[in-house]
Amino acid sequence: MKRLALLALALTAPALAQTGTAQTASLPSGQQLGQVLPQRTPAKTYGSTCGYCHGTNVGPILLGRHLPAGYIRDMVRGGRNGMPAFRPSEVTPAELDALAEWISKAPANPTEHGQ
Amino acid sequence: MNGPQIDRRGLLGAGVMAAASVGIAGTAMGQGAVLAPGVSQADLAAALKAFRAVVGDEWVAGDAATLKPWSKSYTPDPSGRHAPVGAVCPANVEQVQALLKIANQYRQPLWPVSTGKNMGYGATTTAAPGQVVLDLKRMNRIISVDTELCTALVEPGVTYQQLRDYLDEHNIPLWIDVPTVGPIVGPVGNTLDRGVGYTPYGEHFMVQCGMEVVLANGDILKTGMGSTKNPSAWQAFKWGYGPYLDGIFTQSNFGVVTKMGLWLMPAPPVYKPLVVRHKHMADVARIVDAMRPLRIAGVVPNVVLMMGAAYQVAMFHRRGEVSDGAGQISDDDIGKFAASHDLGMWNTYIALYGTPAQVAESERIVRGAFAAIDGEVMTQEQMTGNPWFHHHATLMRGGLSLEEVGLARWKGAGGGLAWFAPVAPAKGSETQGQIDLAKQILAKYGFDYTAAFAVGMRELHHIIALLYDKADPAEEKRADACYRELVTGFGDRGWASYRTGVHAMDLVAAQYGDTNRAVNAAIKQALDPNHILAPGKSGIA
Numbered sequence: 189m190k191r192l193a194l195l196a197l198a199l200t201a202p203a204l205a206q207t208g209t210a211q212t213a214s215l216p217s218g219q220q221l222g223q224v225l226p227q228r229t230p231a232k233t234y235g236s237t238c239g240y241c242h243g244t245n246v247g248p249i250l251l252g253r254h255l256p257a258g259y260i261r262d263m264v265r266g267g268r269n270g271m272p273a274f275r276p277s278e279v280t281p282a283e284l285d286a287l288a289e290w291i292s293k294a295p296a297n298p299t300e301h302g303q
Numbered sequence: 304m305n306g307p308q309i310d311r312r313g314l315l316g317a318g319v320m321a322a323a324s325v326g327i328a329g330t331a332m333g334q335g336a337v338l339a340p341g342v343s344q345a346d347l348a349a350a351l352k353a354f355r356a357v358v359g360d361e362w363v364a365g366d367a368a369t370l371k372p373w374s375k376s377y378t379p380d381p382s383g384r385h386a387p388v389g390a391v392c393p394a395n396v397e398q399v400q401a402l403l404k405i406a407n408q409y410r411q412p413l414w415p416v417s418t419g420k421n422m423g424y425g426a427t428t429t430a431a432p433g434q435v436v437l438d439l440k441r442m443n444r445i446i447s448v449d450t451e452l453c454t455a456l457v458e459p460g461v462t463y464q465q466l467r468d469y470l471d472e473h474n475i476p477l478w479i480d481v482p483t484v485g486p487i488v489g490p491v492g493n494t495l496d497r498g499v500g501y502t503p504y505g506e507h508f509m510v511q512c513g514m515e516v517v518l519a520n521g522d523i524l525k526t527g528m529g530s531t532k533n534p535s536a537w538q539a540f541k542w543g544y545g546p547y548l549d550g551i552f553t554q555s556n557f558g559v560v561t562k563m564g565l566w567l568m569p570a571p572p573v574y575k576p577l578v579v580r581h582k583h584m585a586d587v588a589r590i591v592d593a594m595r596p597l598r599i600a601g602v603v604p605n606v607v608l609m610m611g612a613a614y615q616v617a618m619f620h621r622r623g624e625v626s627d628g629a630g631q632i633s634d635d636d637i638g639k640f641a642a643s644h645d646l647g648m649w650n651t652y653i654a655l656y657g658t659p660a661q662v663a664e665s666e667r668i669v670r671g672a673f674a675a676i677d678g679e680v681m682t683q684e685q686m687t688g689n690p691w692f693h694h695h696a697t698l699m700r701g702g703l704s705l706e707e708v709g710l711a712r713w714k715g716a717g718g719g720l721a722w723f724a725p726v727a728p729a730k731g732s733e734t735q736g737q738i739d740l741a742k743q744i745l746a747k748y749g750f751d752y753t754a755a756f757a758v759g760m761r762e763l764h765h766i767i768a769l770l771y772d773k774a775d776p777a778e779e780k781r782a783d784a785c786y787r788e789l790v791t792g793f794g795d796r797g798w799a800s801y802r803t804g805v806h807a808m809d810l811v812a813a814q815y816g817d818t819n820r821a822v823n824a825a826i827k828q829a830l831d832p833n834h835i836l837a838p839g840k841s842g843i844a
């Protein structure tokens with residue numbers, strides 16, 4: 189099993205290394221069997237959801253633009269145009285508050301590429 | 304068939320009549336949504352109040368502002384009849400049981416969703432008016448992972464991202480198999496909608512094993528081996544004893560699935576993605592005929608996508624970059640743009656998995672098959688830097704990506720997307736007629752042919768992305784009419800859809816005939832006599 193594990197890591201590592209988004213998506217979630225997903229850090233929430241589009245060719249770059257936190261919260265809950273809307277059951281109110289502040293203050297990530 | 308008579312035809316009409324007699328649910332209850340047949344505003348208000356007592360105030364939505372994320376939709380809904388009137392988010396099975404009891408008391412229909420991100424099929428909007436979304440996303444426990452049997456048991460709110468994270472964090476060398484929007488959707492919802500992914504485990508219902516289902520009366524059914532005294536084989540043996548029941552809980556409204564088992568693929572020693580490029584649209588038939596024996600024999604073990612150039616281009620580019628014309632984009636225009644971006648008119652993505660010797664032998668066979676039909680077989684090394692190859696190479700190893708969300712901005716800013724997915728046998732003779740018909744209907748309404756074929760074990764899914772500008776009300780109306788003509792036009796030729804969005808469920812059900820609908824209606828009446836679970840789902844009232 190250990191040999192297979194190393195092999196699997198070797199197979200996935202190059203792809204994960206390609207973007208900053210993948211790096212934040214691969215941050216640990218800390219979920220344990222039989223337990224609900226613990227509250228995620230803003231970086232993990234961003235990497236698991238936002239960064240797959242914003243920073244990976246699909247949506248506009250967000251990091252480093254110092255967008256107002258309230259604006260970010262509205263966009264997440266309402267979605268705009270092609271962007272999905274995210275429900276409190278997906279991104280909890282506490283996660284959203286922390287995420288909005290984090291995006292608002294985050295520096296640009298040079299590994300992101302967007303439209 | 305004798306049995307209860309359900310007025311299916313009147314389902315949507317009844318909703319509109321209810322709006323007329325009882326009133327629009329009001330700005331407080333969804334955006335233009337109407338109440339369910341036979342449910343008064345007082346019933347809805349009482350049900351929402353009772354729901355709050357079960358899950359807490361913060362997990363019930365019942366006004367336009369808080370309902371906004373549940374009302375977001377990509378599918379055509381020109382009259383606003385698919386918006387929900389409320390949402391409730393249980394945390395566990397006991398709360399689901401309590402909510403169903405209340406729904407029965409007030410006859411308030413509930414529309415269950417797992418992760419609610421079935422973009423292009425309706426997301427969390429509902430097939431018939433007046434429903435409260437039963438949002439199971441908070442139920443996101445990974446119950447078990449068996450590293451010897453390579454199985455998992457998960458709740459409906461578990462996303463593929465969560466499952467991938469759990470496996471990685473515990474150094475478990477198992478792959479997952481994802482649809483195109485893997486990070487924000489999950490195994491339960493995708494499997495229940497009979498969705499697919501792109502590894503050898505891509506036929507998701509085939510690798511599903513065991514369910515826990517809360518029935519409308521609150522009883523809990525465990526399918527397969529799950530109800531025996533020692534259910535240790537619950538995720539190992541699909542069939543159990545007696546009639547196989549799992550199927551009736553997919554694409555249906557007969558129960559609320561609260562746990563589901565699935566099989567996971569061991570990470571292979573070697574993974575080799577390939578793309579086969581063809582230069583002409585007319586190559587479609589011979590690609591399918593070349594691929595069929597390779598799929599049936601298992602030489603190509605994964606669900607194969609034959610991506611049309613326009614679909615590929617629409618992922619990463621906007622329509623205006625290709626054409627400024629209002630009518631359907633021509634094959635010539637698409638072909639030139641595709642060629643300049645290292646794409647063929649057909650881009651067929653396959654992958655090989657196994658030991659070095661197995662992969663080498665399979666590659667030899669594949670190269671032989673496609674050399675005979677002028678296919679250009681390209682490897683990862685040859686396609687370095689090509690974003691389309693990277694995307695599909697990611698999918699075919701169960702990797703996570705949301706790049707296909709880019710489709711939603713192809714035409715205008717409005718984010719309109721509806722999947723049309725007719726099924727045919729995997730024969731080349733079934734392809735060109737479909738393409739001609741699709742192009743003709745789409746052109747009539749001013750839409751592009753952005754499509755792919757997925758080659759399964761014996762069948763061919765034609766996957767057409769109807770891309771439109773949802774911000775333009777006239778275009779949304781045209782998209783709705785276009786989709787309906789696609790369903791009926793293809794249905795008349797024997798190409799019925801395997802899946803559809805909330806906007807066309809009754810219409811697609813009609814393609815499958817009266818006896819099929821009567822059987823479904825009888826099962827519904829037996830299991831959910833008050834019709835409180837998702838009336839209208841798959842055309843079942």
